[in-house]
Amino acid sequence: MLVDWDWWTVDFGDAHAGAAGVLVGGSEPGPAYFDVGSGPDVPSTTHWSAYDGRARRPRAEALRAVCACGWRGAAEYPLDWATIGDQPLYEADVDLAGPLADWTAHLSVVRDRAVPLPEPLAALLAAMAGQLTATAADAPLAALRAAGVLERMAARAGRTAAGALCDDGMSAEAVATALGTTRSKAQVLLLTARDG
Numbered sequence: 274m275l276v277d278w279d280w281w282t283v284d285f286g287d288a289h290a291g292a293a294g295v296l297v298g299g300s301e302p303g304p305a306y307f308d309v310g311s312g313p314d315v316p317s318t319t320h321w322s323a324y325d326g327r328a329r330r331p332r333a334e335a336l337r338a339v340c341a342c343g344w345r346g347a348a349e350y351p352l353d354w355a356t357i358g359d360q361p362l363y364e365a366d367v368d369l370a371g372p373l374a375d376w377t378a379h380l381s382v383v384r385d386r387a388v389p390l391p392e393p394l395a396a397l398l399a400a401m402a403g404q405l406t407a408t409a410a411d412a413p414l415a416a417l418r419a420a421g422v423l424e425r426m427a428a429r430a431g432r433t434a435a436g437a438l439c440d441d442g443m444s445a446e447a448v449a450t451a452l453g454t455t456r457s458k459a460q461v462l463l464l465t466a467r468d469g
Contacts, residue, residue: 285454288342288453290340290341291340291376293339294319295324295337296336297332322361323362333362334352336371338373340379446459448462
């Protein structure tokens with residue numbers, strides 16, 4: 274079954290987005306390319322369903338969980354090509370439950386290491402998300418205005434908080450762990466605070 278995009282979104286944004294990855298010959302293959310004729314751009318993808326051995330693309334042997342942070346699941350989930358047959362992978366009934374469960378376990382570790390949000394703030398954010406969703410359906414322009422206000426408030430609060438972390442001498446690695454993000458994103462936050 275083809276899922277439009279298998280990135281499983283989380284509260285950590287794209288830093289820990291997960292997907293089903295493929296293995297060919299025990300390692301991850303490069304992107305699968307699509308021959309669309311002549312032209313400067315050759316479309317490609319790393320979506321698991323593209324690795325079905327058709328049109329000179331590699332044929333996946335197994336799936337495993339992958340995360341944008343670089344983490345890779347240890348468990349491999351072999352594809353049963355005897356059952357799949359000659360049909361394209363996107364038409365096959367491929368079970369992604371194993372990779373999803375592995376990635377979810379990885380996220381549990383990330384969450385356990387991240388700084389918890391104070392309960393009143395977490396409740397306020399949840400209520401605000403619900404209200405924004407309802408407003409987007411009823412009054413889209415008002416929702417966009419509110420989103421802009423929130424964006425500016427969040428940026429200002431983020432600069433203040435990052436500045437305090439810089440003053441305390443907190444390392445980018447410690448900030449990355451506490452926020453559940455990558456070191457490079459944490460470094461950008463700290464550098465922005467220093468420059469702002």
